[in-house]
Amino acid sequence: MRVVILGSGSGTNAEAILSAASAGQLGPTQVVAVYSDVQNAGILEKADHYEVKNSHLSSPSQQAIFNGESENLWIETIKEDVPDLIVLAGFMRILKEPFLKAFSGKIINLHPSLLPSFPGLEAIRQAFSRGVKITGCTIHWVNEVVDGGEIIAQAPVRVMPGDTYELLEQKIHGAEHVVLPSVIRDLAIGVTPFLGE
Amino acid sequence: MRVVILGSGSGTNAEAILSAASAGQLGPTQVVAVYSDVQNAGILEKADHYEVKNSHLSSPSQQAIFNGESENLWIETIKEDVPDLIVLAGFMRILKEPFLKAFSGKIINLHPSLLPSFPGLEAIRQAFSRGVKITGCTIHWVNEVVDGGEIIAQAPVRVMPGDTYELLEQKIHGAEHVVLPSVIRDLAIGVTPFLGE
Numbered sequence: 190m191r192v193v194i195l196g197s198g199s200g201t202n203a204e205a206i207l208s209a210a211s212a213g214q215l216g217p218t219q220v221v222a223v224y225s226d227v228q229n230a231g232i233l234e235k236a237d238h239y240e241v242k243n244s245h246l247s248s249p250s251q252q253a254i255f256n257g258e259s260e261n262l263w264i265e266t267i268k269e270d271v272p273d274l275i276v277l278a279g280f281m282r283i284l285k286e287p288f289l290k291a292f293s294g295k296i297i298n299l300h301p302s303l304l305p306s307f308p309g310l311e312a313i314r315q316a317f318s319r320g321v322k323i324t325g326c327t328i329h330w331v332n333e334v335v336d337g338g339e340i341i342a343q344a345p346v347r348v349m350p351g352d353t354y355e356l357l358e359q360k361i362h363g364a365e366h367v368v369l370p371s372v373i374r375d376l377a378i379g380v381t382p383f384l385g386e
Numbered sequence: 387m388r389v390v391i392l393g394s395g396s397g398t399n400a401e402a403i404l405s406a407a408s409a410g411q412l413g414p415t416q417v418v419a420v421y422s423d424v425q426n427a428g429i430l431e432k433a434d435h436y437e438v439k440n441s442h443l444s445s446p447s448q449q450a451i452f453n454g455e456s457e458n459l460w461i462e463t464i465k466e467d468v469p470d471l472i473v474l475a476g477f478m479r480i481l482k483e484p485f486l487k488a489f490s491g492k493i494i495n496l497h498p499s500l501l502p503s504f505p506g507l508e509a510i511r512q513a514f515s516r517g518v519k520i521t522g523c524t525i526h527w528v529n530e531v532v533d534g535g536e537i538i539a540q541a542p543v544r545v546m547p548g549d550t551y552e553l554l555e556q557k558i559h560g561a562e563h564v565v566l567p568s569v570i571r572d573l574a575i576g577v578t579p580f581l582g583e
Contacts, residue, residue, distance in 0.1 A: 305503050306502050307502075319502060319537070320537050321500070321502075321537055322537055323500055323540040325520065339517060343520040
């Protein structure tokens with residue numbers, strides 16, 4: 190299973206995948222490329238460390254991002270990797286229809302809440318502010334509805350009295366680092382993912 | 387802590403409370419009355435079994451329910467019980483402002499989902515249809531926003547591959563029967579509820 194990872198940040202989830210893959214824990218999974226829409230993002234360094242091809246998904250202009258021109262370039266780039274699975278791991282850009290069509294049924298996203306609670310941005314902050322006692326993370330197939338695709342796996346995280354926002358963030362990221370590689374392994378070996386943690 | 391329970395159905399959650407209270411497991415909790423807006427509801431039989439005062443909250447007419455006249459009668463009835471806590475356990479009617487004001491800060495509700503996911507009716511059905519992998523139940527303070535009050539406790543329930551709707555319903559009810567008495571015990575003894583199960 191040829192996997193491409195897209196991210197915008199420090200790449201801790203990408204690292205969890207790369208580390209598990211390099212340790213042979215993800216079955217027939219090969220991470221073939223890591224891309225970031227953010228120049229010099231930490232995720233690219235993580236890919237370097239694991240000697241995986243990586244690059245910045247650049248745009249000719251800001252305008253090109255808005256009119257989808259950049260995304261069309263990205264499609265061409267990623268098509269060359271012949272991916273079976275595209276993993277959005279902290280990728281902060283909403284992918285448009287041409288991208289979704291080009292890789293239909295092959296894109297999964299990680300969202301830091303138990304969807305359908307707290308879709309969109311700042312999910313952990315939203316959950317913390319609402320005072321929920323259980324939140325978590327969700328891996329889902331990506332379709333045209335933001336955070337609305339079919340759910341593959343979820344993991345619960347308990348908010349304990351006295352938990353700060355920062356601690357909750359760490360707990361959720363901790364759950365993510367277990368669930369995301371686990372789901373990729375299950376998809377690679379062709380079993381139904383059912384344990385979120 | 388004088389507790390009044392309101393319900394509309396078979397009363398399995400009321401029974402979980404009554405059973406735990408009669409076994410001395412709920413600290414200084416006394417269930418002083420059980421009421422139902424539905425005549426001959428199973429919940430009233432359950433109260434009978436535990437020798438707790440119970441009755442049907444009747445209405446002079448359907449009109450009286452809609453214009454709040456009936457609810458004003460219920461307020462008077464329940465005030466005589468001098469409740470410290472009113473527990474909505476499968477109570478299928480939305481309480482209006484006069485009721486909420488009369489017992490301000492004293493009403494808790496049990497909802498069969500991890501709020502804010504799936505508020506409103508048929509929460510278990512909604513969760514099952516959406517294909518979530520984790521759902522559960524929520525105990526929250528009741529305010530004027532339906533299913534919108536401050537969350538007291540939540541318990542997670544995992545949806546496993548092959549779970550039928552009926553099984554999921556049973557699993558969630560099972561969680562409810564643990565969490566609801568546990569929250570009442572914690573409120574009675576004055577500690578912060580934090581374990582959902």
